[in-house]
Amino acid sequence: MTKTQVPVPLAEMTEGSGRWTGWVVFASIMLVVVGGINIIQGLAALLNDSYFVVRSGNDLxxxxxxxxxxxxVVWGAVQAGAGLGLNSGHGWARVLAIIVAxxxxxxxxxxxxxxxxxSVMIIALDVIVIYALTARWAEARGGL
Incomplete structure (x- = not known):
């Protein structure tokens, strides 16, 4: 009988995980925050075309x-979902979070x-998120 491994939330991984766990938690939080902001930005684009200052006609x-x-709006929901899954310790969420970023x-x-x-600030945050999820992943996971 094989033992099923239960996902461990990243916030609870302290032994042997070192400082890289903090980077992964940061990445998960940033995905949720940026996802939420993208949802708000998307709603603003849907509800009020004049909200965006720099425009060229009606096209972006x-x-x-x-x-x-x-x-x-859809992309923000995917980002937030990836961040929540990552913070919950699911392995699939790391791959999804890297793709999302x-x-x-x-x-x-x-x-x-x-x-x-x-846009430049979000691109920079995405680079940091990808770095946090790829550099020293085994150390961040504490060998789990």
Whole structure:
């Protein structure tokens, strides 16, 4: 009979996990926060086209604001879900979080026309999240 391993929340991994656990917890929290902000940003794009200051007509690079609003709301929910799964200690969430952060960089690149400073900040946070989830992962997990 094999023993099923129960996910251990990252916040509870203290023995042998060192400082890298903090980086992973940071990554999970940032995914949830940025996901929440993307949901708000998406709702703003859906509900009020004039909210975005920098515009060129009704399009935001390749789509109108309503399309971007839907994309950002859905994407924000995926980001928040990945962050919550990562903080719960699920192994699948690490892979999902890395993919989410990488795709987020592409989405924010496409969103540069509306908010360039915001997009650059989110891209930088995504880079930090990917670093936190790839560098010394075994040490962060405490050998589990």
């Amino acid at each position: 690079l390749i789509a109108n604001f309503d399309t971007w609003g839907v994309i950002l 990488a795709v987020s960089m592409i989405i924010q690149t496409l969103f540069l026309a509306a908010y360039p400073i915001w």
